[in-house]
Amino acid sequence: MVYQAFYRVYRPQSFDEMSGQHHVKQTLQNALLHRKTTHAYLFSGPRGTGKTSAAKVFAKALNCEKGPAKEPCNTCPTCLSITEGSNTDVIEFDAASNSRVEEMRDIIEKVHFAPSNARFKVYIIDEVHMLSNSAFNALLKTLEEPPEHVVFILATTEPHKLPLTIISRCQRFDFKPITSSDIVERMETVLANTGINSDEGALRVIAQAAAGGMRDALSMLDQVVSFSGEKITVEDALLVTGSIGEDVFYQLAEALLQKDAGAALSLFDRLIAEGKDVSRLAEDLITFFRDLLLLRTTPDLKDLLELVSGDERFVELAKLFEPDNLYAYIDVLSKTQQEMRFSNHAKVYIESALLKIIHMGKVPERSASVHVADEGLTQKVSELERVIVELQQQIASGAGRMTSAERTEQPRKNASRQGQSFKMPTGQINEVLKSATRQDIQTIREEWPQMMRALQKSHAALLEETEPVAASDNAFVLKFKYEIHCLMASENASLRAGLSEALRTRTGKAYTVLYVPEEGWLKVREDFIRKNGLAKTGEELSQENTAADGTLELVKEAEQEIADPLVTEAEKLFGKEFIVIHDD
Numbered sequence: 410m411v412y413q414a415f416y417r418v419y420r421p422q423s424f425d426e427m428s429g430q431h432h433v434k435q436t437l438q439n440a441l442l443h444r445k446t447t448h449a450y451l452f453s454g455p456r457g458t459g460k461t462s463a464a465k466v467f468a469k470a471l472n473c474e475k476g477p478a479k480e481p482c483n484t485c486p487t488c489l490s491i492t493e494g495s496n497t498d499v500i501e502f503d504a505a506s507n508s509r510v511e512e513m514r515d516i517i518e519k520v521h522f523a524p525s526n527a528r529f530k531v532y533i534i535d536e537v538h539m540l541s542n543s544a545f546n547a548l549l550k551t552l553e554e555p556p557e558h559v560v561f562i563l564a565t566t567e568p569h570k571l572p573l574t575i576i577s578r579c580q581r582f583d584f585k586p587i588t589s590s591d592i593v594e595r596m597e598t599v600l601a602n603t604g605i606n607s608d609e610g611a612l613r614v615i616a617q618a619a620a621g622g623m624r625d626a627l628s629m630l631d632q633v634v635s636f637s638g639e640k641i642t643v644e645d646a647l648l649v650t651g652s653i654g655e656d657v658f659y660q661l662a663e664a665l666l667q668k669d670a671g672a673a674l675s676l677f678d679r680l681i682a683e684g685k686d687v688s689r690l691a692e693d694l695i696t697f698f699r700d701l702l703l704l705r706t707t708p709d710l711k712d713l714l715e716l717v718s719g720d721e722r723f724v725e726l727a728k729l730f731e732p733d734n735l736y737a738y739i740d741v742l743s744k745t746q747q748e749m750r751f752s753n754h755a756k757v758y759i760e761s762a763l764l765k766i767i768h769m770g771k772v773p774e775r776s777a778s779v780h781v782a783d784e785g786l787t788q789k790v791s792e793l794e795r796v797i798v799e800l801q802q803q804i805a806s807g808a809g810r811m812t813s814a815e816r817t818e819q820p821r822k823n824a825s826r827q828g829q830s831f832k833m834p835t836g837q838i839n840e841v842l843k844s845a846t847r848q849d850i851q852t853i854r855e856e857w858p859q860m861m862r863a864l865q866k867s868h869a870a871l872l873e874e875t876e877p878v879a880a881s882d883n884a885f886v887l888k889f890k891y892e893i894h895c896l897m898a899s900e901n902a903s904l905r906a907g908l909s910e911a912l913r914t915r916t917g918k919a920y921t922v923l924y925v926p927e928e929g930w931l932k933v934r935e936d937f938i939r940k941n942g943l944a945k946t947g948e949e950l951s952q953e954n955t956a957a958d959g960t961l962e963l964v965k966e967a968e969q970e971i972a973d974p975l976v977t978e979a980e981k982l983f984g985k986e987f988i989v990i991h992d993d
Contacts, residue, residue, distance in 0.1 A: 414628065414631050415599055415627040415628070415631040416623075416624045416628055416631075419595075419598075419599050419627065420462055421459065421463075421466060422466065422469075422483055423480050423481060423483065424437070424463075424466055424470075424479070424480055424897045425480060427459050427462065427463060427466070428459070428587050428595045428623055429458075429459070429587040429588060430463065430541060430584055430585065430587075432582075433582045433584060434463075435454075436582070437463070437467055437470075437582075438470075438479040438480075441467075441470050441471065441476065441477045441478060441479055442479050445735075446471060446477070446560065447560075447580050448552075448555050448559065448560055448561065449555070449560070449561040449562075449563070449578055449579040449580065450464075450467075450560075450561070450562045450563065450580050451563045451564075451565070451568070451571075451575075451576060451580065451581040451582065451930025452464060452563070452564045452580065452582050452584060453564075453565050453566070453568040453581065453582070453583055453584065454566070454583055454584025454585065454586075455566060455584070455586055456619060456624065456625075457619075457621075457622030457624030457625050457626075458584040458585065458586060458587060458621065458623065459587075459623065459884060460584055461535055461563075461564055463582075464531075464533045464562040464564060465491065465492075465499075465533070466481065467531075467562065468491055468529075468531040468533065468560075468562070469481035469483070469487070469488045469491045469492070469548075471529050471531065471560065472487050472488075472491065472496075472499070472527040472528045472529055472531070473485060473487060473488055473729070474486070474487055474488075475865060477528075479835075487526070487527055492965065496526075496527065497525055497526075498524040498525060498526065498527035498529070498530045498531065499527070499530075499531045499533070500516075500530070500531070500533070501533045501535065502516065502531050502532060502533065502534045502535065503536065504534055504535060504537050504539045504540045504544075505535070505537050505539045506537075507543050508539045508540050508544060509541060509543075509544065510541060510546075510547050511543045512544070513540065513544040513547045513548055514547055516532065516548075517547060518546070519558050520532075520551055520555060520556060521680045523558055524558055528558075528560055529559070530558055530559050530560070530680055531560045531561075531562065532559065532560070532561050532562065533562045533564065533889075533933060534561065534563050534564065535564045535600065536560070536565060536566070537563040537564065537565045537571065538565045538566075538568070538570035538571055542572075545571075545572050545575060546843060547687075548574075548575070549574055549575065549578075552575065552578050552579075553578050561579075568581075569769070578778055585621075586620070586622070587621050587623050588621075589613065589616040589715060590712065592615075592619055592621075592623060593612045593616050594627045595623060595626075596615065596616070596627070596630050597612065599630065600612075600630075603634075605634055605637065605639060605640070605641065606640045606641070607640065607641035607642075608640070608641065608642050610645050610655075611633075611641045611643045611645070611646040612641075612646075613640060614643060614646040614650060614652050615629050615630055615633065615646055615648055615650060617652065617696075617715050617716060618650040618651070618652050626813050626897060629649065632649050633645055633646050633649045633650075636648075636754040644668065651684070651685055651686055651689055652689075652693065653680065653685065653690070653693050653716075653825035655716070655717055655718060655723075656696045657676065657680065658693075658716065658717065659686070659722065659726065660672075660676055661673060661676055661677075661694075662697075662701070662726055662730075663699075663726075664676065665763075665766060665767060666730075668767050669767075670763075670764060672765050673763050673767065674763065674764075677690070677760065677763060677878070678760065681756060687749070687759055688746070688749060688755060690759060691742055691749065691755075691759055691762075692746065693716065694740045694742050696716050697716050697717065698735050698739050698742070699715075699739060700714045700715060700716050700717045700719075700723075700737055701717075701723070701727045701730055702727075702732060702735040702739070703724065704717075704723060704724055704727035705727040705728065705730060705732055705735065708724055708727075708733060715932070734769065737766075737769055738766050738769075739763055741766055741769075741979055742760050742762055742766075744759070745758050745759065745762040823846075831923055833926075833929045833933065834923050834924075834925075835933055837884070837921075837923050838879075838886055838925060838930075838933050838937075839933070839937055840881075840884075841879055841880065841881045841884050841885065842879055842934075842937050843921065844881040844882065844883050845879045845880060846880070846881060846882065849880035849881060849882055850877060850878075850879060850880040850885065852880075852916055853877045853880050853912070853916065853920070854877055856912075856916055857877060860908075860911045860912065860915050862910050863914070863915075864907055864911060865907060868903075868904045868907055869900075871894060871897060871901070871904065872887075872898065872904075874889070874890040874891070874894070875887050875888060875889050875890070875894075876888045878930060880920070882918070883918070883919075883920065883921060884920055884921040884922070884923060885920050885922065886923045886925055886930070887919075887922055887924055887925070888922065888925055888926070888927055888930045889924065889925070889926050889927065890926075890927055891926070891927075892926040892928070892929075895925065895926045898924055899924045905922065908922055909921075909922065
């Protein structure tokens with residue numbers, strides 16, 4: 410007879426033989442006992458946790474000639490045929506190799522046929538997340554309203570890849586990783602049936618390497634049995650699984666305590682030479698420090714240990730490490746493990762992590778220095794508290810002397826100071842007025858509405874109540890109705906940059922913008938007229954034959970409001986000389 414692997418020979422044939430998954434077993438058994446089974450189930454969880462085995466056991470219990478019952482009898486023809494895989498009413502479908510919509514339609518066409526020799530027709534679709542979108546769509550309607558004699562059981566390791574419309578139509582059961590104690594118990598049963606002995610701790614090494622998967626554990630057990638023969642030793646289990654023994658971890662911990670970098674790196678290099686996987690070494694080191702932390706904080710919970718046995722030497726070793734150090738070691742190794750995933754030089758990362766751990770060992774000395782620093786800081790804080798108390802007493806004693814008039818006067822002074830916070834560029838404005846031209850201000854005013862639309866909404870809102878009042882060939886004055894808006898605009902760098910760019914784009918010139926509030930503009934303009942002798946009458950100006958009348962005219966034009974956009978557009982189309990404006 411052809412040899413069969415352990416995981417096939419010892420596949421659970423009843424709910425009682427299943428390891429772990431108590432919540433799944435109890436729910437399914439109660440549903441069978443009270444005849445409350447549904448039409449669709451979703452089994453999700455890591456590999457090797459019993460999803461397909463539970464589906465077959467459930468199919469047998471559902472169709473057993475003595476059932477439906479909590480446990481299949483495994484003696485009737487129906488149970489035996491399902492176990493052998495020859496029952497035509499229990500169909501196993503591998504979605505990984507049959508993911509197309511054509512295969513799914515073939516199933517849907519046969520769903521309506523009644524079962525030939527069983528009570529229910531059970532479809533077990535393994536790796537259901539591999540189905541295509543078209544196949545899911547084809548399955549959807551049948552899964553929602555299948556015939557009364559059909560039960561679907563969907564199994565997957567990646568439930569997040571399933572459409573929500575499929576998940577919502579199923580009863581979902583999440584299979585959890587199997588604990589090391591359950592895996593060891595199952596392997597002991599297998600070895601007892603085969604007549605093979607094992608050393609204490611060998612099965613625990615295999616269970617830890619299986620990482621919660623029963624199928625992986627039985628496969629590794631099969632491999633170790635083939636390597637060892639009639640008795641399994643810890644050394645054989647370590648060699649086959651690629652794990653590290655307790656003695657190696659103990660030596661490594663001693664090297665870290667003694668801060669012996671040479672011994673730690675030599676030990677690590679020897680493990681690499683023996684063929685140990687670097688990523689696996691990082692994971693085992695994290696688990697080892699976790700076990701030491703467990704022994705350091707809760708030494709009674711030795712059943713939760715994964716790598717070390719919890720004997721007296723490891724208990725004493727754990728007492729030599731501070732919990733804060735162990736937390737730091739785990740944190741360093743966890744970050745190193747993440748960085749190793751994206752590098753081809755994983756060994757360098759582990760060596761660097763070991764050196765970093767060795768140099769992190771001087772925690773007590775740093776704690777002492779921090780304590781000294783804390784004492785000095787405490788003294789300074791005490792002095793500051795004393796000064797604050799004295800100041801509070803002085804304020805309390807002097808508060809009664811302040812009259813109500815003084816209290817009301819203080820906000821007014823502060824308000825006046827705030828009003829003087831904006832400093833007008835008076836000199837620059839005067840220079841603009843000296844060289845102001847009608848063409849420049851007219852150009853800016855014509856382009857101003859389109860330019861405002863090109864700015865950001867927040868900038869345009871801030872410039873909503875503004876007006877260009879004077880312009881030269883390289884600068885122009887922008888008047889604000891409110892001083893606060895003028896101050897905000899002058900301090901907004903992004904607004905200044907956006908406004909300059911919009912001006913350059915629309916006019917072709919890089920104008921410098923001078924911001925001024927309305928009150929300030931009136932004062933600057935009045936001073937400019939007075940200082941330059943522009944307040945004389947027109948007759949006096951003509952008698953003196955001066956050229957200042959042009960400047961005066963421009964200054965007066967600065968008082969005008971922004972031109973109506975309709976008038977501006979009409980002047981562009983027909984020319985200014987053909988336009989006559991009548992005010993109603």
